[in-house]
Amino acid sequence: MNEFTTTRSNHLVDPVMHIYGWEIAVYLFLGGLVAGMMIVSGYFLYRGREKEDTCSCLYLPTLGIILLSIGMFALFLDLDYKVHVWRMYTTFQIASPMSWGAWILILVYPALILNMIIRLPWYLPTKLKFLFTWSEKLNSNPNYVKAVGIINMVLGIMLGVYTGILLSSFGARPLWNSAILGLLFLVSGLSTASALVHLITKNKEESITLAKADNGFLMAELVILFLFIIGLLSSTQVHINAADIILSGAYAPAFWVFVVGLGIVIPLIIQSLAVRHKIKHTPVAPIMVIAGGLVLRFVIVYAGQLSHWTKKAFLE
Amino acid sequence: MNSLSRRKFLKITGATAGLVVAGSTLGGLVKKSNAYIDKKYENGKGVKKIPTFCDLCFWKCGSIAYVKNGELWKIEGNPEDPLSRGRLCPRGTGGPGAFRDPDRLKSPLIRKTERGQEQWVEVTWDEALSYIADKMNRIKTSFGPESMAYFVHGIGGNFIKHMMKAYGTPNISAPSFAQCRGPRDIGFRLTFGEDVGSPERMDIQNAKCLVLIGSHLGENMHNTQVQEFAEMNGAGGSIIVVDPRFSVAAGKAKYYLPIKPGTDIALLLAWMKVIVDENLFDKDYVDKYGFGFEQFKAEIQQYTPEWAYTETGIEPELIRTSAREMAKHKPATLIHSGRHTTWYGDDTQRSRAIALLNALMGSWGRKGGYYYPASMSVPNYPYPPYPKPEKGKVDNPGNTIYPFATEGHDTITNGVREATITGKPYPIKGWITYGTNLLYAMPNQDETLKAIQNLDLLVVVDVVPTELAGWADVVLPESVYLERFDDINVEFFKEPFVALRQPVMDSPNEQKPNWWIAKKLADKLGLGHYFPWNDIEEYIKYRMTAAGLSYDELKKKGIIKGAKQPIFFNEGINPEFPTPSGKIEFYSLQLAGLGHDPVPKFKKHKEPPPGFFRLIFGRSPVHTFSKTQNNKLLTEMQDENELWLNINIAKRLGVKSGDYVKLKNQDGVVSNKIKVKATERIRQDCVYMTHGFGHTSKKLRQAFLKGASDSQMITQYTVDPLMGGTGMNVNFVTLEL
Amino acid sequence: MARFGMVIDTKKCVGCMDCVVACKTENNVPEGFCRDWIATDSKGTFPNIQMQIRTERCNHCDSPPCVSCCPCGASHVHDLGGVVLVHHDKCSGCKACIAACPYDARFINPDGYADKCTFCIHRVEEGLNPACVSVCPTRCMYFGDLDDPNSEVSRLLNSRKNKALVPEAGTKPQIFYID
Numbered sequence A: 001m002n003e004f005t006t007t008r009s010n011h012l013v014d015p016v017m018h019i020y021g022w023e024i025a026v027y028l029f030l031g032g033l034v035a036g037m038m039i040v041s042g043y044f045l046y047r048g049r050e051k052e053d054t055c056s057c058l059y060l061p062t063l064g065i066i067l068l069s070i071g072m073f074a075l076f077l078d079l080d081y082k083v084h085v086w087r088m089y090t091t092f093q094i095a096s097p098m099s100w101g102a103w104i105l106i107l108v109y110p111a112l113i114l115n116m117i118i119r120l121p122w123y124l125p126t127k128l129k130f131l132f133t134w135s136e137k138l139n140s141n142p143n144y145v146k147a148v149g150i151i152n153m154v155l156g157i158m159l160g161v162y163t164g165i166l167l168s169s170f171g172a173r174p175l176w177n178s179a180i181l182g183l184l185f186l187v188s189g190l191s192t193a194s195a196l197v198h199l200i201t202k203n204k205e206e207s208i209t210l211a212k213a214d215n216g217f218l219m220a221e222l223v224i225l226f227l228f229i230i231g232l233l234s235s236t237q238v239h240i241n242a243a244d245i246i247l248s249g250a251y252a253p254a255f256w257v258f259v260v261g262l263g264i265v266i267p268l269i270i271q272s273l274a275v276r277h278k279i280k281h282t283p284v285a286p287i288m289v290i291a292g293g294l295v296l297r298f299v300i301v302y303a304g305q306l307s308h309w310t311k312k313a314f315l316e
Numbered sequence B: 001m002n003s004l005s006r007r008k009f010l011k012i013t014g015a016t017a018g019l020v021v022a023g024s025t026l027g028g029l030v031k032k033s034n035a036y037i038d039k040k041y042e043n044g045k046g047v048k049k050i051p052t053f054c055d056l057c058f059w060k061c062g063s064i065a066y067v068k069n070g071e072l073w074k075i076e077g078n079p080e081d082p083l084s085r086g087r088l089c090p091r092g093t094g095g096p097g098a099f100r101d102p103d104r105l106k107s108p109l110i111r112k113t114e115r116g117q118e119q120w121v122e123v124t125w126d127e128a129l130s131y132i133a134d135k136m137n138r139i140k141t142s143f144g145p146e147s148m149a150y151f152v153h154g155i156g157g158n159f160i161k162h163m164m165k166a167y168g169t170p171n172i173s174a175p176s177f178a179q180c181r182g183p184r185d186i187g188f189r190l191t192f193g194e195d196v197g198s199p200e201r202m203d204i205q206n207a208k209c210l211v212l213i214g215s216h217l218g219e220n221m222h223n224t225q226v227q228e229f230a231e232m233n234g235a236g237g238s239i240i241v242v243d244p245r246f247s248v249a250a251g252k253a254k255y256y257l258p259i260k261p262g263t264d265i266a267l268l269l270a271w272m273k274v275i276v277d278e279n280l281f282d283k284d285y286v287d288k289y290g291f292g293f294e295q296f297k298a299e300i301q302q303y304t305p306e307w308a309y310t311e312t313g314i315e316p317e318l319i320r321t322s323a324r325e326m327a328k329h330k331p332a333t334l335i336h337s338g339r340h341t342t343w344y345g346d347d348t349q350r351s352r353a354i355a356l357l358n359a360l361m362g363s364w365g366r367k368g369g370y371y372y373p374a375s376m377s378v379p380n381y382p383y384p385p386y387p388k389p390e391k392g393k394v395d396n397p398g399n400t401i402y403p404f405a406t407e408g409h410d411t412i413t414n415g416v417r418e419a420t421i422t423g424k425p426y427p428i429k430g431w432i433t434y435g436t437n438l439l440y441a442m443p444n445q446d447e448t449l450k451a452i453q454n455l456d457l458l459v460v461v462d463v464v465p466t467e468l469a470g471w472a473d474v475v476l477p478e479s480v481y482l483e484r485f486d487d488i489n490v491e492f493f494k495e496p497f498v499a500l501r502q503p504v505m506d507s508p509n510e511q512k513p514n515w516w517i518a519k520k521l522a523d524k525l526g527l528g529h530y531f532p533w534n535d536i537e538e539y540i541k542y543r544m545t546a547a548g549l550s551y552d553e554l555k556k557k558g559i560i561k562g563a564k565q566p567i568f569f570n571e572g573i574n575p576e577f578p579t580p581s582g583k584i585e586f587y588s589l590q591l592a593g594l595g596h597d598p599v600p601k602f603k604k605h606k607e608p609p610p611g612f613f614r615l616i617f618g619r620s621p622v623h624t625f626s627k628t629q630n631n632k633l634l635t636e637m638q639d640e641n642e643l644w645l646n647i648n649i650a651k652r653l654g655v656k657s658g659d660y661v662k663l664k665n666q667d668g669v670v671s672n673k674i675k676v677k678a679t680e681r682i683r684q685d686c687v688y689m690t691h692g693f694g695h696t697s698k699k700l701r702q703a704f705l706k707g708a709s710d711s712q713m714i715t716q717y718t719v720d721p722l723m724g725g726t727g728m729n730v731n732f733v734t735l736e737l
Numbered sequence C: 001m002a003r004f005g006m007v008i009d010t011k012k013c014v015g016c017m018d019c020v021v022a023c024k025t026e027n028n029v030p031e032g033f034c035r036d037w038i039a040t041d042s043k044g045t046f047p048n049i050q051m052q053i054r055t056e057r058c059n060h061c062d063s064p065p066c067v068s069c070c071p072c073g074a075s076h077v078h079d080l081g082g083v084v085l086v087h088h089d090k091c092s093g094c095k096a097c098i099a100a101c102p103y104d105a106r107f108i109n110p111d112g113y114a115d116k117c118t119f120c121i122h123r124v125e126e127g128l129n130p131a132c133v134s135v136c137p138t139r140c141m142y143f144g145d146l147d148d149p150n151s152e153v154s155r156l157l158n159s160r161k162n163k164a165l166v167p168e169a170g171t172k173p174q175i176f177y178i179d
């Protein structure tokens, strides 16, 4: 018998860590979603389809700005020393993923704005004359549009990967400590973004394209999840214990039911049948994908904080 | 030097040192590391350091209180002080929490309604003291001064004690005798002719082998002992622990003996037989100083380890090996006398067996054993002689009931309580208590309450609104130790010294120090001439001057040490044993004459009925009895006690660590809820908790109903026939899930 | 340069928590939080039990992930002795450092910043031992310069078997336990 006791009981640290709550899960989810949106809409620009009436071109950039801002606000809410938020921007800490993230986010905004003004939304106030001038300039050369597309895709990838790296850089939390997490969150972001477009677009063709794309992303996500878990299970005991938290432990129901089942497998089946015209397209599938993406972030954020190197109570 | 320039300075020294090292030698670096950590402390601005001594328990460790910008910051040990050796225990370090306690008594209170209803009116000191004096005078006229009793714990009680003696009562009582060290002191006195005293006259530091029988050092935080314990352990000393529970000390032991509770005498007898049979004892020593060894030897022949195994559950081989281990290190084998020894009612005999085992090791008077305490001669203040009470102590008329609880010892608390209930041999009508919470210190709370109902006057002098205060007629709020002078401590210890307690802070409200209370009350009682000094400093100054010592130096340093004195036989102490035979009494004619066992005998104790566990209890390192559970600094360390329960039993009962249960004792008394600690670290036949929790006084807002009270569960007790101590480990509990 | 560290003799530690109380008074650690704590580890079945009691705190790691992950440069390694500290006024309370510490040595001070053991650098700069070390009644804690082969800590490490806590976590902890 092993008995372990500690006298420490610091708020949010003991008995299990709970420093990050819904704010971070939402932030990571929205970050991933916006990353996916940037890639999707960047891809449309890159392919020179900016003139088509696609949702990807018309709404995604604006929606991206809004969702990202909500995400950043959630992040801000998480800070315990809010008036010092500006401290992140007086320095660049090269070894800190969070510092990278802070600066990537700063770059993402102008990229999204450039993207947005290529197809100037009708609701932009006409007083902002300069936007119109810029828009004209950008549209004057297809290469400019292409460049904006590329910028959006690159920054989207960076953003998506960053949301995963942010967690995976924490070697102290074995569940997070896997390089695959960056890829997982990126692909999940792409999948949720595709699902979103699939869900809201009025453009039939776009809808089907993205449903197809989503099916691909969902399959990729399954493979990546599998690799993620195998990676943990073939590592040290603490990593195995960490994997157990989502495989059979406290977060297993959420993981299996909401992330894998309802979030990936079932919508994948529905959408596969739909693109093969076996059944009609239904908004249920993309909604499930989006919800699954959100739950994935919650599960990883929460379960990761349970996973541990030193808490004997957890180890045994 | 301010801190910035100091930092620079350190950097420079560091760099220079680095160069020196690069050059060739390491000498420079050694100096550098010293520059970081070995330099004498310099006071920061606005920090005042005031030496005093601690009162979180009664060990009286020399302390230094730090006051920063007028606020109490922290308290550290006084490096000059032999008791603290510069380090306090966690309770002493937590002293500021006692000062800051928001629930402290603020002004004198007089009871408004029925006793126990806790309805009070705040009054002035003058009103409170006049009220008390009036009642005391009436008691004196109607019943005689002997009908007032005083209960006290700690040096702070000295002046009220003086006042009570001047008033004319012999009934001065302390739970530290009949609920604590009494049996041990009598047991040792019957053997060596002298007490063990407090602080115990044990040279743990130099012991090569330390035997702890229930003494749970490390949880019991008597500071000097714990320090010396760690030191002898660190030096590779051998430790043997006998305890039904795998204590902290057990974790350090070479041999751990998981004894069945209540069977220690059997183990001690078997140990002694092994040692005598195998000729492992200090023969010269026993020949020279022993009395009745042959009778003793014959008597213990029957106690084989095999026999002891059936009683104690300890393997015969373990008994033999541990006995040999002890013998190997003699005479530096110290069998700890224990302190809280009121366990089963045969405690004086158990203590005597411990004393005898020490005698076999020849440890009394030897290095690593029991020393002869040194002390400074500081004359008492020349008071007028006390009136001689017409009646003797109420607990033990004519010394007939408890033959060894004689005049030299404190009156037995439970004796006073009984007399208060029965009115025999004469009525007790008034109690004054100082620094003791009798509802926690004494077994069977109902009897205490019953006694209180018979009183005309109950005065409680305390610092917080305790359970006992809830029953008082008058509650007097004392200043805490950090706010007052007390009598000087002229210690009996390894080296002689005098120590001063002096105020560090002002009392925040109407609280007053005990000396002031005693003097004012004496005035009202017409006993003013017993307090011829104007204030306590005058009193202390007088005593210091009479001793040829400087009061100013004492104030400045908190402590004055005397010249080293011999404390062991080989240093020149004359081996004298003030027993009837003048020798160490292996066989006690005294006891035989009174019809008691001249050599300790093992007697079986009642065992827990099926489904019940014996309730045993002890100390938390961060708390003192029932007096620190409202101290926030300390409750942050531990704010409730736990019920230690063997893990297999827990599984069988379906409880796990962290679950709350209630206890129900053999008399049907049900406790407050207590958290289970399911553990391998305890036997299956007993449960354990730390003493002092489960407060029921609502006014102790921090402590109220946190954990369970062992005192409440202790409705049964066995009285030691030799000295009246109350064995309290004789209660059985079941768990209510 | 100096490299500060601690050596803790678990043979002597009794788990009395004096070090915890002292840290609280010395450093004004807010109610409900602690910078050091006691761990009790026991193995075996009654009565054959091995037990280790030890005092724990921030390990002032040599590769401190709490420093590298900090986006504000608030967590940093002090010039003196490699002590890991937090600039309160730079900290945004993002808690990255808390997540990054395998020992859970940090917490958020109610004032908003990340807080933890400082090795009592203010005392060390004055030439004193950290508060916990200087009060410990069993004298089981040793503080000093690990780079100095003649310091008490180095000598203890050279002469007795020792182990840092969970070195596998890869942070190079600078507190060592001997028993």
Ligand SMILES: Nc1nc2c(c(=O)[nH]1)N[C@H]1C(S)=C(S)[C@@H](COP(=O)(O)OP(=O)(O)OC[C@H]3O[C@@H](n4cnc5c(=O)[nH]c(N)nc54)[C@H](O)[C@@H]3O)O[C@H]1N2
Residues within 6 Å of the ligand: B057, B180, B181, B213, B214, B215, B216, B217, B219, B220, B221, B222, B242, B243, B244, B245, B247, B259, B260, B261, B262, B263, B264, B338, B339, B340, B341, B343, B616, B617, B618, B619, B620, B621, B622, B623, B624, B625, B688, B729
């Ligand atoms: N922190 C702290 N330290 C204190 C105090 C305090 O209040 N707080 N109080 C001080 C005072 S006044 C005293 S008297 C001492 C008391 O402390 P000690 O004299 O050391 O101990 P006890 O309270 O008698 O005994 C408690 C231990 O005895 C064990 N025990 C119980 N029954 C038996 C038995 O039948 N046989 C054996 N062999 N062991 C048994 C228990 O498991 C426990 O480990 O502590 C002193 N030190």
Ligand SMILES: Nc1nc2c(c(=O)[nH]1)N[C@H]1C(S)=C(S)[C@@H](COP(=O)(O)OP(=O)(O)OC[C@H]3O[C@@H](n4cnc5c(=O)[nH]c(N)nc54)[C@H](O)[C@@H]3O)O[C@H]1N2
Residues within 6 Å of the ligand: B055, B153, B156, B175, B176, B179, B180, B181, B339, B340, B434, B435, B436, B437, B438, B440, B441, B442, B443, B461, B462, B463, B464, B466, B478, B479, B480, B481, B617, B618, B624, B625, B626, B627, B628, B691, B710, B711, B714, B728
């Ligand atoms: N059930 C049970 N009973 C026991 C024990 C046990 O372990 N279990 N232990 C026994 C032992 S070993 C002993 S020594 C006794 C101890 O018994 P007590 O000495 O009665 O100990 P406490 O219960 O702590 O009561 C001390 C009281 O002093 C008050 N006080 C604190 N500081 C001051 C001050 O500065 N001035 C004044 N006037 N009052 C102050 C506290 O508030 C508290 O009410 O208990 C014995 N009784």
Ligand code: SF4
Residues within 6 Å of the ligand: B054, B055, B056, B057, B058, B059, B060, B061, B087, B088, B089, B090, B091, B092, B093, B221, B222, B223, B224
């Ligand atoms: S042993 Fe602890 S509580 Fe008792 S006087 Fe010493 S420091 Fe104070």
Ligand code: SF4
Residues within 6 Å of the ligand: C012, C013, C014, C015, C016, C017, C018, C019, C020, C038, C054, C055, C135, C136, C137, C138, C139, C140, C141
């Ligand atoms: S003060 Fe010393 S003995 Fe007590 S718990 Fe801390 S390190 Fe251990």
Ligand code: SF4
Residues within 6 Å of the ligand: C057, C058, C059, C060, C061, C064, C065, C066, C067, C084, C100, C101, C102, C103, C104, C105, C106, C116, C171
């Ligand atoms: S113990 Fe934790 S907080 Fe301390 S230096 Fe190492 S990683 Fe950082």
Ligand code: SF4
Residues within 6 Å of the ligand: C066, C069, C070, C071, C072, C073, C074, C075, C086, C090, C091, C092, C093, C094, C095, C096, C097, C098, C113, C114
């Ligand atoms: S909480 Fe403060 S110290 Fe910690 S990483 Fe964030 S900014 Fe840095």
Ligand code: SF4
Residues within 6 Å of the ligand: C022, C023, C024, C026, C027, C035, C036, C057, C116, C117, C118, C119, C120, C130, C131, C132, C133
């Ligand atoms: S070194 Fe100072 S800050 Fe760190 S635990 Fe010890 S007392 Fe607290």
Ligand SMILES: [Mo]
Residues within 6 Å of the ligand: B176, B179, B180, B181, B339, B340
């Ligand atoms: Mo006691």
